[in-house]
Amino acid sequence: MTVLFSKKCEYGLQAILFMAALEEDRICSAEEISNKLNIPKEFTSKILQSLTASGLIESKKGKTGGFRLAIHPSKIKLIDIVEAIDGLESFNSCVLGFSNCSPKNPCPVHKEWGELRNKAYEMLSSETIDKFKEKTLNKISVL
Amino acid sequence: MTVLFSKKCEYGLQAILFMAALEEDRICSAEEISNKLNIPKEFTSKILQSLTASGLIESKKGKTGGFRLAIHPSKIKLIDIVEAIDGLESFNSCVLGFSNCSPKNPCPVHKEWGELRNKAYEMLSSETIDKFKEKTLNKISVL
DNA sequence: TTTTAATCAGACAAAAATATCTGATTTTTT
DNA sequence: AAAAAATCAGATATTTTTGTCTGATTAAAA
Numbered sequence: 001m002t003v004l005f006s007k008k009c010e011y012g013l014q015a016i017l018f019m020a021a022l023e024e025d026r027i028c029s030a031e032e033i034s035n036k037l038n039i040p041k042e043f044t045s046k047i048l049q050s051l052t053a054s055g056l057i058e059s060k061k062g063k064t065g066g067f068r069l070a071i072h073p074s075k076i077k078l079i080d081i082v083e084a085i086d087g088l089e090s091f092n093s094c095v096l097g098f099s100n101c102s103p104k105n106p107c108p109v110h111k112e113w114g115e116l117r118n119k120a121y122e123m124l125s126s127e128t129i130d131k132f133k134e135k136t137l138n139k140i141s142v143l
Numbered sequence: 144m145t146v147l148f149s150k151k152c153e154y155g156l157q158a159i160l161f162m163a164a165l166e167e168d169r170i171c172s173a174e175e176i177s178n179k180l181n182i183p184k185e186f187t188s189k190i191l192q193s194l195t196a197s198g199l200i201e202s203k204k205g206k207t208g209g210f211r212l213a214i215h216p217s218k219i220k221l222i223d224i225v226e227a228i229d230g231l232e233s234f235n236s237c238v239l240g241f242s243n244c245s246p247k248n249p250c251p252v253h254k255e256w257g258e259l260r261n262k263a264y265e266m267l268s269s270e271t272i273d274k275f276k277e278k279t280l281n282k283i284s285v286l
Numbered sequence: 287t288t289t290t291a292a293t294c295a296g297a298c299a300a301a302a303a304t305a306t307c308t309g310a311t312t313t314t315t316t
Numbered sequence: 317a318a319a320a321a322a323t324c325a326g327a328t329a330t331t332t333t334t335g336t337c338t339g340a341t342t343a344a345a346a
Contacts, residue, residue: 003238004147007304010240017239017251029322038242042306049324062313065322078252090146096160097145097153098282099181105285108160108275109221112266116259123255132251139241142248150334172292185336192294205343208292 004120009085011039012047016056016081020073020129021136027066036140047085054084073130082124091121147263152228154182155190159199159224163216163272164279172209179283190228197227216273225267234264 002010014037022028034044048067052059058070069076082088094101095113103110145153157180165171177187191210195202201213212219225231237244238256246253 002240003233003236005238005240007240013239014241031322040305043304045323046305052323059323060313061311061323063319063321064314065312067323093146095146095148096156097148097150098157099286105282106278107282108278109266116263116266119262120259123252123259135249135251139248139250143242174292183335186334188293189335195293202293203343204293204341206289206291207344208342210293 004090005082006086008047009082011037011044012051012085013078013081014039015044015048016051016069016076017129017132017136018140019057019067019069020076021133021140022068025068027060027064027068029066032066036143038143051081051084056081056084073133074128076129077125077127078129079121079124091117147233148225149229151190152225154180154187155194155228156221156224157182158187158191159194159212159219160272160275160279161283162200162210162212163219164276164283165211168211170203170207170209170211175209179286181286194224194227199224199227216276217271219272220268220270221272222264222267234260 005013015033018033018037019028030045030048031041033039033048034041037044039047048057048059051057052067052070055070056076057067059065059067079088094107094110095117096107096109098107101107101110107113148156158176161176161180162171173188173191174184176182176191177184180187182190191200191202194200195210195213198213199219200210202208202210222231237250237253238260239250239252241250244250244253250256
């Protein structure tokens with residue numbers, strides 16, 4: 001079990017935080033990201049490709065090619081990455097797996113979980129990723 | 144993606160909440176639970192078997208057999224069911240998937256996520272499942 | 287005592303998630 | 317012009333999760 005996001009999404013979050021922590025406009029290859037973050041190389045490529053398709057990052061082909069953010073880190077929030085990869089469905093589904101969980105047909109923990117879920121959403125959308133630069137660099141330096 | 148727990152765990156939570164909402168000591172079959180909760184029949188059996196092994200419920204074999212709680216609902220918390228099925232690892236893992244996430248090597252959202260996680264844990268262990276009886280009955284009546 | 291209806295164990299199957307491979311294309315460097 | 321190093325697309329493989337099947341056993345009811 002992952003905690004909340006799929007592996008793909010976890011890796012995507014890590015990769016974009018990593019890119020945001022680099023010098024601006026620095027292009028880095030899938031291999032570099034794979035090495036720095038210990039993500040399987042080919043899987044890294046796939047995820048970066050899909051993030052390119054979603055418009056969060058952009059790619060440069062050929063020798064000296066690679067990836068970089070397509071949007072300034074001051075305009076990207078963690079939730080944007082989650083949305084691009086896993087979607088936001090989990091923020092709208094019942095934690096106990098009941099169908100039609102809603103204020104009208106609440107599950108036993110509907111209210112309590114709803115509050116937690118909203119806080120999680122807020123946390124992921126409260127700050128843009130440029131704010132995480134230093135923390136990301138510290139974290140990656142020990143990986 | 145499930146929200147937080149595996150399907151197995153979601154079904155297990157539903158099943159035990161259901162049993163706790165029945166008359167005390169009432170034995171119900173896997174088939175009944177499967178029908179009431181719309182859980183695949185054979186999968187229901189498997190999950191109930193594993194919950195039996197973990198000691199939360201007990202089984203009676205043969206005709207008129209089935210399952211019932213092995214512990215009084217006033218002594219079972221949601222987190223006990225989660226622990227029996229999914230384990231508690233997700234409450235100790237990094238939400239961004241970084242390794243060695245700890246106060247010494249925190250991920251970018253370590254503090255914030257830690258607080259949310261603790262609240263989720265508290266929510267799941269704050270009340271015993273006898274408290275959910277009425278809400279469960281209401282919910283199941285519309286399934 | 288036979289039939290019926292249940293658990294149980296273990297194998298099996300299908301689907302989804304995760305990971306890898308292959309080869310084509312692109313672009314810079316030599 | 318050729319070599320090198322990258323993305324990219326699509327197929328394939330592996331692993332995990334989810335779900336199903338079969339047959340043995342158990343125990344009550346007919």
